[in-house]
Each structure stands twice: as C-alpha cells, then as structure tokens.
Amino acid sequence: MSDTIFHKIIRREIPADIVYEDDHLIAFRDIAPQAPVHMLFVPKIDIATLNDLAQDQAVIVGRLAHAAAQYAKREGFAEDGYRIVMNCNGHGGQTVFQIHLHLLAGAPLGRFGTPKV
Numbered sequence: 001m002s003d004t005i006f007h008k009i010i011r012r013e014i015p016a017d018i019v020y021e022d023d024h025l026i027a028f029r030d031i032a033p034q035a036p037v038h039m040l041f042v043p044k045i046d047i048a049t050l051n052d053l054a055q056d057q058a059v060i061v062g063r064l065a066h067a068a069a070q071y072a073k074r075e076g077f078a079e080d081g082y083r084i085v086m087n088c089n090g091h092g093g094q095t096v097f098q099i100h101l102h103l104l105a106g107a108p109l110g111r112f113g114t115p116k117v
C-alpha cells in the first residue's frame with residue numbers, strides 16, 4: 001500500500017475522526033472542511049486516481065457513493081441535499097493521490113463548476 005495520509009489513516013498510524021468503516025472502505029471528517037459537513041470516503045484498495053481505476057474495479061466507486069448516501073440518510077441531511085465530488089489529478093483539484101469521494105452538506109452549496117482562471 002502507498003504512503004499517503006489516507007493510507008496512514010487506514011493503517012491507524014495517524015488519528016482521524018472516523019465516521020464509518022467496513023471491509024472495503026473508511027470514512028472520516030475532512031481536516032479542512034469546505035462545508036459544515038465534509039466527509040471523505042476512501043477505499044482500502046490502493047488506487048491513485050480515477051484514471052488508474054480498472055474496469056473491473058468500477059464497483060469501488062459505487063460502494064463509495066452508496067456509503068455516502070447511507071451516511072447522509074443516517075445523519076438526517078439527505079432530504080435537504082448534499083454533494084459528492086471526486087477529483088482527478090492536479091487540474092481537477094486532487095491533492096492526495098488515493099481515490100476518494102467528498103461528501104459535502106449542511107448548508108446551501110450553490111453553483112458548482114466555475115473554473116479558476
């Protein structure tokens with residue numbers, strides 16, 4: 001397994017506020033939240049970017065999205081709405097090179113997708 005901050009959290013080498021875990025993934029609070037609720041859902045299998053995801057690994061993205069939706073329902077903000085985001089490489093905003101899904105909620109999030117120029 002690689003040695004990103006997420007891998008260290010998975011291996012319990014550094015602390016995190018873990019909100020969900022199963023055999024396939026782990027979820028924890030983002031240390032630099034961009035919304036009142038900002039969780040990261042990370043697979044336990046080592047995949048650096050979405051570009052590295054093999055066709056037979058597509059189920060991993062589904063597991064991340066499903067876990068995020070279940071968390072939103074359990075925490076009571078699913079009906080108000082939430083956003084899930086996956087970044088890929090530098091121009092896409094990826095800073096940790098282990099695929100992960102951001103769950104953002106807790107306030108109106110506004111429009112999305114305007115590039116910085």
